[in-house]
């Protein structure tokens with residue numbers, strides 16, 4: 001990663017938003033089945049022959065970085081199930097222009113991989129964690145809580161900073177644990193972000209029955225803690241507060257109650273090489289056929305510039321909740 005070389009940012013969408021962030025899904029597979037994300041028993045994954053290879057991914061990210069994209073987040077599905085991920089990270093870490101390489105994970109495999117990921121060039125990670133109760137964790141995700149805790153603690157020891165905990169806050173599911181999660185994050189020096197459920201696919205729509213407006217969560221926290229304005233590097237949509245007298249920053253990601261489409265700075269690349277322009281819309285552009293047909297580097301830049309012109313103005317999660325058929329893990333959340 002070279003922080004000194006600057007390329008001219010030229011990727012601007014039709015609404016004047018600069019695209020400087022790409023979320024890169026390295027797999028649509030996952031070893032958990034969070035009920036708001038992936039259906040139980042789901043196995044209809046993309047065929048391996050359709051997965052972009054590490055060389056193909058590197059090419060696309062290089063092109064984006066030439067066009068001014070500074071931030072890359074590796075996600076999925078669960079990114080740590082993709083074999084040899086540190087090899088890809090190492091490649092991406094060498095690219096001029098990429099200043100920030102981060103990872104979102106469910107942490108089930110962090111216990112084994114944290115050090116390798118750190119050595120390869122990941123400095124900051126986001127970990128999904130919706131509950132601190134082992135039995136509840138099993139109900140929400142189908143997985144083992146102890147494994148995730150072991151992964152988180154190994155990541156802490158490996159020195160990732162910050163470690164952000166992503167908690168999808170849901171009425172009647174885990175809203176009784178909001179304060180416990182705050183205390184847990186203070187104790188471990190993690191950052192905490194609450195996320196509103198999004199109606200993505202049938203799973204997301206069913207989970208939206210438990211939708212919790214994060215304004216209520218903020219109000220509840222303000223009754224117990226003194227909240228002061230907070231900031232956090234990262235380029236994402238979270239709005240932060242800090243708890244006075246502690247280092248804890250709490251972010252609120254509110255796609256439903258207070259959407260942030262006007263500042264959207266990102267696109268998503270799925271494992272099969274499709275660029276998705278918006279989480280909540282179908283606008284997309286398929287890069288894989290062109291990459292495999294031998295497109296030149298120059299043409300690839302033009303194609304990406306064209307793809308960005310397809311970016312819609314906003315999602316319509318509230319007005320058209322039935323619209324998004326893909327669930328989150330297919331797009332790269």
Ligand code: SAM
Nearest residue numbers: 037076077078105106128166197198204328333
């Ligand atoms: N497997 C990794 C993880 O869980 O962090 C990365 C991919 S996951 C799809 C990325 C994020 O999407 C997670 O924080 C997860 O909680 C969130 N997510 C998935 N489905 C969602 C939904 N319907 N509404 C809101 N957030 C969702």
Ligand code: SF4
Nearest residue numbers: 030034037077106329
């Ligand atoms: Fe897997 Fe992440 Fe989706 Fe949970 S949210 S099922 S961990 S991809």
